[in-house]
Amino acid sequence: MLILFSFLVLTQQQKDVEFDNKNYWTLIDRISSDNVYRIKNLTNPYYYVQVTLFQDDWSFLLNYDLNQIPNLNTSRGDYISFYEKRRTRFLKIEPNGKIIYITAHSNSSRGNYNITIWGSKDEYCDNSCSNQGECYEDGCECIAGYVGSDCHQTAMEIQEDKNEIYFYGNETQFFYLNIDGYDQMDIQLKLSTNSYQGIEIILQLTDALIIPSQYQLSNEESYIKQSKIYDTQPLDLIFYSLSPSSDNIQLVFAARPINSPLDTIVCILTIELSKYDKSENTFSIIVIIIIVVVISVAVIIIIILFFICKSIRKRKMLRMQARLRMARLEGQQQNQITQQQDYENLYDLLTPIPIQDCNNQDSCAICLDNLNNNQEVRQTHCHHNFHSLCIKEWLQKNKKECPVCRSNLAIKDVKTNQEPNK
Template identity: 65%
Template sequence: MIILFYFFLLTVQQMDVEFDKNYFWTSIDKVQDKNIYRIKNLKQPYYYVQVTLFQNDLSFFLMYDLNQIAQLNSSKGDYIRRTRFLKIEPNGNIIYISTQSNSTSGYYNITIWGSKEEYCDNSCSYNGKCTDDGCECKSGLIGTDCHQMALEIQDEQTQLNLFGDEIQFFYLNIDDYQEMDIQLRFSTDSHQGIEIIIQLTEAIIFPSQTQLDNESNFIKIFKIYESQPLDLIVTGSITQQDNIQIVLAARQINGLLNTFVSSLIINLSKYNKYENTVSIIVIIIIVIVISGAVIIIIVMFFVCKNIRKGKQLRQQERERQARYRDQSGNPHQDQLNLFDFLTPVLINQINNQDNCIICLCNLNDNQEVRQTCCHHNFHSECIKEWLSKNKKECPVCRTNIAPKDVPTNPIPNQ
């Protein structure tokens, strides 16, 4: 517990803000995991906070809450890009201001003052309207102080032309599409690609070689190429909030080395997730049907092959019996070839016998197989040679192969 307590003190610093007689306070502090500032004894209706970073820190976040320590994703605040300005109306509550960063190096200046007057940052006064939640920028301007020019996405298709390392900002006002799922498709004619940074934050993020925090809930980084467009789906759960704005920045990858103009095309459309789901189900059904048809065709092929081979064997058996009847009815023919009494069989009809007992080799489909009346199987050539030696018995059990009272002659060895 002591170790955890000291760890908490090292990573979280809390201090009380003591104003001078003009209700003014300022401090230069070190960037660390979390700093907390508490304001008590509130005597002014409005309090203003301004933070200026002495270095570039893409993970630095400023937030505030009333009567409780501010927490990321639940309290009001935003990322800082060099300077951030907050207006707080406490209504008699204790103010907690927090700064948070993934970095532990560098410094920043925080200034807090109280006033009876209500005003916004100077840039906001020129380019936007001051509201309780901050600046409401005019069309074509974005940022916490409305200083950054940007193109608003309003039409079904918007095209931006990017040259060299030029950065262009554009934005989409989500509150214009209440309770509607929308889709943004980004495509380009650049084979070297375009980097797109999507921001759910009022802070202006300038793309740079510095790696941004891509795991953040407020920043997403994507790269698109000529053959790899990007689809962004904005769901109704986001549009149910008020005054939500998606800010995007784009520039060419390796723009300093590229002297060509690249086009970024943005298509805005309504997204119907049910139609998309139906399309996926149809594709799955088609794949299953085609796969099933292929399997059935393969099975039918082998079944027909076995049926055809069986018919051939039965036809040979009928021809053998016909020859036997012709020979037995002919008084001049009193002898019979023993080999004709052996039945041709399929390999899959052989049970408990893998080898020919005469040559000791495997029985397989490559050679014809004959079966004796005692149900022993041999290669046709092997049993034919056996019978040519005037042997009428089965090589396995010595059973007489020829039927009774039927005279036979040995098969001439060919």
């Protein structure tokens, strides 16, 4: 049952094309996710397919393959019309004796379309040209003022020097530049506007004409380049060494005001076309490089000088600290020498006396031992007697006072305080 059901479904979706005696076939079909058309009886070298949608369907995609059912987005198809979201789709097929399979895919299940297929011995372009465009093997050649894969879109030609374009409301305008007159030349386009709300610019990298919208386009759509310009943010486009491989090569781009009210003059787009001078740009780059190098060298020199000055200041501080330490040590040594000299001077002023001249003093007031123990005795100017070793140790402890009466034993007091022995 499952196999029978699958066969019935496949039979319903797949239709065999039966040509009339003029090699012509047409059908009005309902939109489906996978409508398949098969062409078996091939008597012509070329076959052409044209589909006209009766309503807008941005998901509708027309593909074909040979000897197998096409795979979505991988087999050959009319992707240009798909990108343009147009109601008319077109295929040019060279079967080389193989069976042709054509799919008409849509995410929608509502609506109808007309599909027409015919065979021919003559080769035409990959689309049906409009607006007096001429059909060649490599595509439509449009007359002045029209662009697109089938010459359906009106456009303004960019002239040399300055072009000013007025926009009314949120209308979209297309522009083109013929490259065949700029062989082996670099071209520069300067785009500017007086609108603070800005203008959306779509540079076309394919024959498809993408109408700009207010919404951000996907980054995966590499067939276009999207930019926005404002009154304070112009745009420079540079095209290097454009050498056309065939005649009538064009640059096409579209422009549309952003968030503009209807039925009013909202902004002016200014397009300046000129030959790009590499020498000026090279000179500017060299000047910028020199400035950057000079600034970098200056910064490096300043950093080096900073660390050198810091090192010099540090060495000066270390030398100053060493000098202060030396001066402090010298002062301490000088104080010690002075104390030693004072001690020696004071000790020399003490007169050695015999034990009988001790003025009835029997013991040393420092060690409390008897003076008459065969030790040398010395007397102060205040007439107090001590063992020589005891008074010497007393003076070595930086004590300049008499151990008994606390009289000053310094040199300056010797003459004033000294009294004759009795």
